[in-house]
Amino acid sequence: MKRKVLSVLLASAMVASLAACGSSNDAPAQSAAATDSAAASTEASTEAYNLEEINVVVNGTLTATVDNGQAEFVQQWDDAVSEAIGHPIKMNIQQLDHSGYTDAVGRLFAGGDYPDVMIMSADMFKQYAPTGLLWDMSEAYANAKFQSHLILPEINENLKDEEGHLYGFAPTYGNGCVTYVKQAWLDAVGLKAEDIKTYDDYYNMLLKFHNEDPDGNGVTGDTYGVIAAGFVGNEAPYVNYLPEFWQDSYPAILQDDNGTWYDGFQTDATKAALLRLQQAYKDGAIDPETLTASTKIAREKWFSNDQTGSSGVFTYWAGSWYQTLTDNLIKNGVDEKLVELAPIAEVGAYLNREAPVWVIIDDGDGDNSREQAIFDAFIETMMDGDKVQTLWTYGAEDVHWSTKAESFTINAGTDKEKSYEYEDGQFHLKQSPNDPNSVWKKNALDPALVICSLDNGFNDISSLAAEGNKFFTENCKDAPQSPTSETYTNESGTIYDAKLAAITSVVVDGGDVDAAMQTYVDTVGSIIDQCLAELNQ
Amino acid sequence: MSKKKKITTSTGVEVRHKPLGLRIWNNRGYYLMFLPVFVFILVMYYWPMLGIRYAFYDYKPVGAPTFVGLKHFYSMFKTDAFWSAFRNTLELSIMKLLITTFTAVIVSIFLNEMGNLFAKKTLQTIIYLPHFMSWAVVASIFSLFLSPSSTGLVNGLLRDWGILAPDAKGIYFLASTAWWRPIFYLINIWKETGWGTIIFLATLAGINPELYEAADIDGATRMQKMRFVTLPALANTIITVLILNLAKVMNMFESVFVLYNNAVYSVSDVISTYIYRQTFAIALPNYGYSTAVGLFKSLVGCVLVLVCNWASKKTRGRGIV
Known part of the structure; x- marks a missing residue:
């Protein structure tokens, strides 16, 4: 009898615990249902x-x-x-x-x-x-x-x-990316940013950054010309991290001047771009980790306080990132100044993304x-x-910004020490909540890019961010529109994989560009044709 | 009309079972105890299996699923990337299984032969540790070590030792189709060998010492004792470990996911990573397709379990399921 009672108690306890788990899991659904039902009655009773x-x-x-x-x-x-x-x-x-x-x-x-x-x-x-x-x-x-x-x-x-x-x-x-160059590295190899006007000039600069010890550590060949998060991006406008290599190529499905969709990857322009990347990879002009680097890794490697293995050039977002990258270079004692490179002749203009x-x-x-x-x-x-x-x-008042009188110092006690003093009523950005040694820049909306004016007079865009936005808007064009078709939606992952396989086989493995392109066509050619048929119907 | 089969004991006495309902009632305490487990299994294991039906549907994050029959299976079998992933899964898993089992056996025997107990325990602890590191951490460590840039430790050593010329490009181990698999196996050996030795060491501890004493009396050398006593004693365990793990070969994901990249898909992409990319790496995934690939993977896994069960019955006299 005792055994039976015990078993009943144990079973009840287990059922109860299961039910408890179930009820806790179901709670949001029940609550949602309740909200829905409440909402429905609200709709019935009032219009708003x-x-x-x-x-x-x-x-x-x-x-x-x-x-x-x-x-x-x-x-x-x-x-x-x-x-x-x-x-x-x-x-x-x-x-x-x-x-x-x-x-x-x-x-x-x-x-x-x-x-x-x-x-x-x-x-x-x-x-x-x-x-x-x-x-x-x-x-x-x-x-x-x-x-x-x-x-x-x-x-x-x-x-x-x-x-x-x-x-x-x-x-x-949308905003877009511009090419930044470390001024100290330019000085070290005896170049001026304003002289970089063509691809040859650009490439020569990258080679010098690899071969002429721009970081001054006495070792040549331990630095690179440029680093990026991948040879091609996985989001439009795919070429914006290495525009100087892609130039007039856009390796994605896009429209020509007549509005006809075509595959920009299967073009001679893309083949030429792949060969440029292949040569640069071989010459050490591109950091080999570009293949696997995320944006965060590429960024941090670029402004790291240990410049061994770093690069002189980094193409990244315009505007407030100009300030952020400069701040990080200064904070890490890498450089005092960052230069925005005007688009080289072959690029013409940077891409303003959708x-x-x-x-x-x-x-x-x-x-x-x-x-x-x-x-x-x-x-x-x-x-x-x-x-x-x-x-x-x-951001939040008195957390990210304030209009109250205050003064603060960042990097106190170092040679990068900087003091700020504001009067009562003066709008200003405060120290970042999680880093008292840097000044807050912006929240989700970039004040320089926003489509509606901020009419309360609050304005604290740093001079570098403003300069960066001005520079970008003066040197940009709209990126091609992305396609929308059922096949493209279903197969975009397969297409991207095939594209990456072709790019890496040429750039990293030094393979033949025509063979890589043929493999691409053999792998996803029929899918691309189907996408184009749907887009052009 | 079929006759109910009679059940008899070995002495020929017919066994009369009470009706099922009565038997359940008589053992209601046990059945009641089993009930929550039964409900748990149904809810947590069998109910999710209803999702298998989506292999026959177009099913996206938005809109109602639409029945498409075997469309996804046709599409899957026509896709090169799928077959590449399938081949890679079998090759990587089986090679990994053989290599890690082999190294675990060797290391176990060496540990068993060690006389210094302190050194043995210390070594055991050291080789168990990597097992407890997450694959993400392991991947980060090895990515730094194997970096092709001037900061990579391994490439630096290769240059220092003169294997690579000082101005030569570093080897991109994790992005080279030639190097990726050897590196993958090496990392697996480093991470899992220690843990794998536990079961073999337990078996070695259970070998009757009289066998070694008899071998000593017969004048056997250490190597001969290892060959004629230790290894035969381990054989059954090795086969068991291999068979049990063979059933799991289709489940490879994490170790590959953290170490592979698009340059080495041809040698590294496995079914699970292929499913992951098809499901999560595109803006609007079709879960129907990835479910179809997942279902195929499960079917192959199921066949492997049955094969292993059959092999187990043949070699050990009893199955694993």
């Missing part, structure tokens, strides 16, 4: 949707990260937006790893976890726009209050499809009130020209 919570998925472009004042940013957003829309609202941010963002979003969706609003790269946006997942915000955009202070209307007009649907909102223009966009997930219930409420709370306020736009641009 009462949005109490908004779930946001974002990548690393939000610089107010969890360890960098995100809690204060969110709190101030909650307060400001609650006041703006007239009822309490709470924002929940899920910030995913920047370099693996596409993967992470795929995993979220695979788990049925859809946010209310999220950021997408141009590539992602092109694939998702026709699926019905994204809400068409064209009407909301047309009626938005921020239209009154819109300074770059064409950015979002260009995002509309042929029927005029607008499935994503770009708060800034802008990343914020999208609203359509719940598919045929009722737009919830989506409109998300637009009003999130996008409309983001461009309010005042309090909320300031939050997205500079």
